[in-house]
Amino acid sequence: MRVAFVGKGGAGKSAISGTFARLLARRGHPVLAIDSDPLPGMAYSLGLPHDDAPLPDEAIEDRPDDEEGPRYRLRAGLSPVEAVERYAATAPDGVRFLQFGKVRTDPRALFRSQFAFRQIIRELPVDRWDLVGDLPGGTRQPFTGWGGYADTFLIVVEPMAKSLLSARRLARLASSGDRPVRVVAVANKVTEAVDAEHISRRTGLEVVAAVPLDPVFAAAERAGKAPLDAAPDSAGVQAVSSLVDRLEKEHPRMKVTP
Amino acid sequence: MDFSGQVVVADLEAGVGTLTRLGDAGVDKVLIIVEPTPKSVEVGSRAAAIVADKSLGEVVVVASRVQSDDDLAMIRKAFPDHQVVPVPDDPAIVAADRDGQAPLDTAPDAPAVQALTALAGDLLATA
Ligand SMILES: Nc1ncnc2c1ncn2[C@@H]1O[C@H](COP(=O)(O)OP(=O)(O)OP(=O)(O)O)[C@@H](O)[C@H]1O
Numbered sequence: 001m002r003v004a005f006v007g008k009g010g011a012g013k014s015a016i017s018g019t020f021a022r023l024l025a026r027r028g029h030p031v032l033a034i035d036s037d038p039l040p041g042m043a044y045s046l047g048l049p050h051d052d053a054p055l056p057d058e059a060i061e062d063r064p065d066d067e068e069g070p071r072y073r074l075r076a077g078l079s080p081v082e083a084v085e086r087y088a089a090t091a092p093d094g095v096r097f098l099q100f101g102k103v104r105t106d107p108r109a110l111f112r113s114q115f116a117f118r119q120i121i122r123e124l125p126v127d128r129w130d131l132v133g134d135l136p137g138g139t140r141q142p143f144t145g146w147g148g149y150a151d152t153f154l155i156v157v158e159p160m161a162k163s164l165l166s167a168r169r170l171a172r173l174a175s176s177g178d179r180p181v182r183v184v185a186v187a188n189k190v191t192e193a194v195d196a197e198h199i200s201r202r203t204g205l206e207v208v209a210a211v212p213l214d215p216v217f218a219a220a221e222r223a224g225k226a227p228l229d230a231a232p233d234s235a236g237v238q239a240v241s242s243l244v245d246r247l248e249k250e251h252p253r254m255k256v257t258p
Numbered sequence: 259m260d261f262s263g264q265v266v267v268a269d270l271e272a273g274v275g276t277l278t279r280l281g282d283a284g285v286d287k288v289l290i291i292v293e294p295t296p297k298s299v300e301v302g303s304r305a306a307a308i309v310a311d312k313s314l315g316e317v318v319v320v321a322s323r324v325q326s327d328d329d330l331a332m333i334r335k336a337f338p339d340h341q342v343v344p345v346p347d348d349p350a351i352v353a354a355d356r357d358g359q360a361p362l363d364t365a366p367d368a369p370a371v372q373a374l375t376a377l378a379g380d381l382l383a384t385a
């Protein structure tokens with residue numbers, strides 16, 4: 001399974017994708033969580049104490065002048081699988097966590113790590129990990145290569161005018177690429193029974209989950225905790241769990257290669 | 259463009275991406291909107307550092323969605339050198355958003371709108 005969560009800023013991508021990744025891992029899947037948002041987010045919702053986890057310099061080398069290709073790359077002999085095994089952070093429930101790198105005052109500080117991040121995602125074999133991605137908010141980045149690994153885009157939509165507008169744009173962009181992808185909606189912060197129906201009608205998308213507006217999610221956020229740790233039995237977590245069930249049926253468990 | 263005698267209010271993209279790409283033109287005030295969460299405080303602190311680095315303008319921290327004294331204290335602690343203006347967590351803002359309306363039209367007397375009205379007055383008086 002290779003899914004990526006997209007949506008307007010603040011829609012709930014990080015809260016849902018982090019919870020989704022851990023619940024999927026609890027069901028026995030090898031999960032690699034991919035955070036390509038330069039703003040903080042997924043690390044907290046996975047339950048990692050630190051937000052910043054770039055690939056270390058020792059994993060990366062400069063491309064020699066006489067060779068074609070990107071400026072930096074994984075050091076010779078280090079395969080993408082090994083790079084993940086060695087350098088990706090380990091979150092609760094065994095989720096591995098790979099990060100694009102967080103914004104710095106000087107963006108150049110992260111160039112090396114970011115080249116390696118892109119290379120890993122491009123070259124990772126499809127049968128090693130299930131991928132769960134948290135993409136940056138808005139419509140600009142997700143489809144210009146950033147979400148290239150995903151076979152399913154889950155657009156997180158709030159029942160609000162701006163969020164619906166943004167979801168419609170995202171749906172159009174997601175389907176206009178050159179490879180076939182599945183695009184569905186996750187209704188979030190739902191307060192009324194008709195919200196999901198409304199979102200489906202206004203976006204033309206199938207709504208695969210309706211996550212209620214759950215005050216414990218917001219409380220977990222304030223405490224800097226993962227929703228799954230702060231409120232494992234909450235309605236919000238249960239809704240994400242149903243989403244995992246549903247997608248798991250469509251993408252049966254892969255064999256774990258030792 | 260010449261904006262003298264006019265007020266320009268710009269709503270930047272989330273995060274600090276736009277800030278890192280801004281030239282050094284400068285503005286009168288940079289309003290950094292922060293919620294009482296670790297994530298938000300972290301982004302706000304990075305934004306404040308970039309604004310200082312580039313001398314873009316005077317920072318005012320707007321503490322949004324504040325529910326308690328603890329919320330406000332958490333934000334004040336993260337920005338000890340800046341003016342911090344609280345805006346309470348207010349269901350009227352959420353309701354207006356749901357309806358695609360401006361809060362100033364639908365709920366001019368709501369606490370959050372009042373706080374913002376006062377802030378606008380202050381900015382006009384000092385900028
Ligand atoms: N179902 C929910 N009920 C209540 N609060 C929620 C729910 N989902 C998310 N939130 C809260 O909404 C805020 C935004 O959520 P989150 O950070 O996950 O969004 P995001 O889409 O990743 O945002 P960004 O674009 O800034 O990365 C957080 O404070 C989060 O706790």
Ligand SMILES: [Mg+2]
Nearest residue numbers: 013014040041
């Ligand atoms: Mg996020």
